[in-house]
Amino acid sequence: MTTKLNTTDFAAMEQRYRAAFFNSLGGFKSLTLVGTINSDGQTNLSVVSSVFHIGANPPLIGMIFRPESAERHTLDNIMQTGQYTFNHVTTNFYEKAHQTSARYPREVSEFDACGLQPWYSEKMKVPYVQESNVKLGIELAERIDLKINGTVMLLGKIVEVFIPTDCIEIDGFVNIEKAGSITVSGLDSYHTTQQIERLPYAKP
Amino acid sequence: MTTKLNTTDFAAMEQRYRAAFFNSLGGFKSLTLVGTINSDGQTNLSVVSSVFHIGANPPLIGMIFRPESAERHTLDNIMQTGQYTFNHVTTNFYEKAHQTSARYPREVSEFDACGLQPWYSEKMKVPYVQESNVKLGIELAERIDLKINGTVMLLGKIVEVFIPTDCIEIDGFVNIEKAGSITVSGLDSYHTTQQIERLPYAKP
Numbered sequence: 001m002t003t004k005l006n007t008t009d010f011a012a013m014e015q016r017y018r019a020a021f022f023n024s025l026g027g028f029k030s031l032t033l034v035g036t037i038n039s040d041g042q043t044n045l046s047v048v049s050s051v052f053h054i055g056a057n058p059p060l061i062g063m064i065f066r067p068e069s070a071e072r073h074t075l076d077n078i079m080q081t082g083q084y085t086f087n088h089v090t091t092n093f094y095e096k097a098h099q100t101s102a103r104y105p106r107e108v109s110e111f112d113a114c115g116l117q118p119w120y121s122e123k124m125k126v127p128y129v130q131e132s133n134v135k136l137g138i139e140l141a142e143r144i145d146l147k148i149n150g151t152v153m154l155l156g157k158i159v160e161v162f163i164p165t166d167c168i169e170i171d172g173f174v175n176i177e178k179a180g181s182i183t184v185s186g187l188d189s190y191h192t193t194q195q196i197e198r199l200p201y202a203k204p
Numbered sequence: 205m206t207t208k209l210n211t212t213d214f215a216a217m218e219q220r221y222r223a224a225f226f227n228s229l230g231g232f233k234s235l236t237l238v239g240t241i242n243s244d245g246q247t248n249l250s251v252v253s254s255v256f257h258i259g260a261n262p263p264l265i266g267m268i269f270r271p272e273s274a275e276r277h278t279l280d281n282i283m284q285t286g287q288y289t290f291n292h293v294t295t296n297f298y299e300k301a302h303q304t305s306a307r308y309p310r311e312v313s314e315f316d317a318c319g320l321q322p323w324y325s326e327k328m329k330v331p332y333v334q335e336s337n338v339k340l341g342i343e344l345a346e347r348i349d350l351k352i353n354g355t356v357m358l359l360g361k362i363v364e365v366f367i368p369t370d371c372i373e374i375d376g377f378v379n380i381e382k383a384g385s386i387t388v389s390g391l392d393s394y395h396t397t398q399q400i401e402r403l404p405y406a407k408p
Contacts, residue, residue: 023260024379028235052268053233057223064266091400098403103408141352146258151259173392175393177393183231191397194395195394195395199299199394204317
């Protein structure tokens with residue numbers, strides 16, 4: 001049986017119900033821990049499911065911040081330093097990743113509160129998550145404030161990456177399933193994946 | 205062993221290698237068939253992995269179009285009618301969905317060429333994919349041209365949805381894994397999912 005819902009039904013939904021509903025409706029999402037630091041050296045870590053690919057040349061990656069969210073410490077830090085890291089999440093620490101979504105005070109580092117290890121590369125001043133399998137170092141390229149609903153979109157330039165060597169395939173494809181990355185649906189549902197197959201370039 | 209790559213390495217990559225690399229680096233992505241129609245009544249269908257959640261109230265969903273891509277017929281049609289549909293993909297027809305990425309001429313409908321059935325609701329003039337388990341009807345809200353790399357971002361308002369009734373959980377979460385939706389990594393790697401668990405709202 002199929003349920004049909006329209007704008008009248010959406011408007012009648014209770015707020016948390018509506019958030020759970022639409023967060024799961026777009027499909028499976030990337031699961032990322034964002035590492036930042038402020039100008040006083042205070043680190044921050046937040047889990048996001050709003051990362052999306054923008055382009056490969058130059059390598060650009062986007063992220064959405066919802067208004068009034070716990071992630072705003074992250075946004076503040078990025079605006080201070082111009083840098084951040086994206087760190088894939090695995091089955092080994094997804095509960096800790098989820099815990100970073102709690103509303104900790106600004107003076108608390110989620111690295112300490114949630115039991116994850118900061119790790120620094122030679123190039124970036126912002127922390128990576130040591131436990132993470134795939135790490136991306138990013139420099140802020142552009143901020144776009146979406147007037148339509150008060151969200152903020154950041155476009156970032158990928159400047160360095162750390163990947164398990166045996167997960168980079170011959171044609172450049174990074175096998176993130178082999179690397180252990182997992183996916184998220186909605187606000188709180190975590191999923192491993194099982195590759196069906198890679199399909200060849202499609203021709204008419 | 206970990207491979208470290210930086211901007212110098214990125215610049216040295218062959219173009220297709222670079223595209224495969226960065227398309228897989230952001231994490232697992234939603235897999236969506238976009239249904240459109242032009243002002244002459246010609247339908248079009250294209251597979252995209254660039255859909256992302258923007259907000260629940262109002263329900264907004266984003267999509268990126270890369271420059272010079274086969275998806276431009278889709279963009280042209282949306283600019284003509286202001287409407288489009290998002291249709292989740294399942295294991296039953298992911299090969300057909302992939303085939304829509306071939307560069308068919310404008311006068312060919314991918315519904316015919318790839319063997320998928322158009323279906324129309326009472327409200328929208330654009331086609332849904334009958335085979336799809338989760339269907340979203342969308343009205344264009346805003347177009348943003350990203351000067352940074354020539355991509356186009358569309359922000360759309362969800363105006364109706366069709367979902368298997370038994371996949372809507374008590375708190376509003378839509379269990380898209382139960383509905384049969386799959387995910388994609390990179391440009392061509394298709395994956396089913398296995399739910400680990402849903403975690404409760406995190407508190408400090």
